[in-house]
Amino acid sequence: MSSAQELTTKARAVRPTAYGTPDVLAIVSTPIPEPAADEVVVQVRAAGVNPIDWKLYSGAFHKVDDEHKDSAGLADDLPQLGLECAGVVTAIGDEVRGIEVGDEVIVYPVTGAYADYVTAPATSLIPKPADLGWPEAGSLMLAGTTAAHALHAAGVGEGDTLLVHGGAGSVGSLVVQLAAAAGATVIATASARNHELLRDLGAIPVTYGPGLLDRVRGAAPGPVTAAIDCAGGDEALDASLELVSDRQRIASIVATDRHVAAGIKALGYGPGQDAGTELREAARADLASRATELRILINAVYPLSEAAQAHRAGLAGHAPGKLVLVP
Ligand SMILES: NC(=O)c1ccc[n+]([C@@H]2O[C@H](COP(=O)([O-])OP(=O)(O)OC[C@H]3O[C@@H](n4cnc5c(N)ncnc54)[C@H](OP(=O)(O)O)[C@@H]3O)[C@@H](O)[C@H]2O)c1
Incomplete structure (x- = not known):
């Protein structure tokens, strides 16, 4: 050749x-x-x-x-x-x-x-x-379909108060926007440098770290009805378990065995987790049609x-x- x-x-x-x-x-x-x-x-x-x-x-x-x-x-x-x-x-x-x-x-x-x-x-x-x-x-699409899966798993809709851990991340920022568009009140955690961004995306920003629970309670207009964890770690899981009364309305995309054992919605490819393959594939067309509205x-x-x-x-x-x- x-x-x-x-x-x-x-x-x-x-x-x-x-x-x-x-x-x-x-x-x-x-x-x-x-x-x-x-x-x-x-x-x-x-x-x-x-x-x-x-x-x-x-x-x-x-x-x-x-x-x-x-x-x-x-x-x-x-x-x-x-x-x-x-x-x-x-x-x-x-x-x-x-x-x-x-x-x-x-x-x-x-x-x-x-x-x-x-x-x-x-x-x-x-x-x-x-x-x-x-x-x-x-x-x-990878972040967007994951966000759509998490929102579906936690059953988020109008009237909910949703806590998003890691709201400034690639998945978290789409969870925030899609939840706000669906009529939920969104509280999202991020480091202080990202709070203005979270406000722009439609969320009430809260700093993660020690004292998280009190800060979320202070920011929430009423009971937190659902939580989506896009950050991982014990702090996010503990706060979600404390704040949300129905464990089936807590979803994590960064789940460990502890999340699975807690009986929440563990989303992903690990043992005991829900990969949501069909739901994620079905979410692609909607995301594409809304892509230019989303940031x-x-x-x-x-x-x-x-x-x-x-x-x-x-x-x-x-x-x-x-x-x-x-x-
Ligand atoms: N299960 C699944 O199907 C699936 C799919 C996609 C992604 N994931 C996983 O989900 C995670 C996030 O992915 P990504 O693409 O969104 O990542 P990313 O864009 O890097 O975002 C990660 C975010 O986490 C925040 N963060 C770091 N430590 C935190 C803490 N202790 N509490 C709250 N927020 C914290 C950071 O915010 P600050 O800059 O404000 O600190 C950052 O914005 C990764 O572990 C990824 O592997 C899982």
Whole structure:
């Protein structure tokens, strides 16, 4: 093969070369994939970075049930990185209908989206709203569908007073906005630097840390009827158990065995947790149709070759908003 041909048939992907820190991430050269009959190939324009990405190759990720290994990106020995993206369709399998080469799409769920090209089942494609930017389109769905799942699990609606732990995070900021839009009064925890943001998103801000319970009681106009934990830790769980009388109206997306034992709604891929696969897939169309009404916070956009720097920023804790990779 000539070098000119190689240039057109080779693509890049970011892969962990071992379990460990972001130092193990490397750019590898791969062939441009071919779609199977029910698949499409998408040229990636933006891939969302999520905390699960560095947890997957850290070696410290919690146990994942066998049945969820594919959707958690753990089907192979070393994980494929990138569970969501947006891009342009470049090839279509023989059995795929209703999708054209050149379509601009959001792709979720998917694995291996830290790449120039990704292969996905046709069922993972949602048309990208024309007025939604690439970084926002590539990073809305994992956090957005998780937020929708948590709100459904906790049964949040008009008249509720909802406590959101970690309201300035990627998932938390969408929980806050969707709950406020549904008519709930929202109290959300964040560090002080993010309180103005929480007010803008429609929540009453409260600082987390010692004394949390008293601060929430002081801020709430009445009983707290539901809680969603997007932060994790004993403090958030203890406060939720103390404030919300019905444990079925407490949901956590960062659940441990203790959350499961407490009888709350533990959402995710671990033992005893609800992955909500169908509910999350069904939430994608609604999120896409409301995407331009929502504030999808973007913190920083990195070139694909700087995936390790993006992960270091994520691990260090950062200002609100998604980290995004652009090939
Ligand atoms: N189960 C699932 O399906 C699922 C899906 C998506 C994400 N997750 C998990 O959910 C977590 C959040 O994800 P994300 O993408 O939203 O992360 P993120 O954007 O990094 O946000 C994390 C937020 O947590 C806040 N925070 C840190 N310590 C806190 C504490 N003690 N109390 C309250 N808030 C605290 C930070 O706010 P400040 O800056 O104000 O401190 C930050 O905004 C991650 O652990 C992720 O792996 C689970």
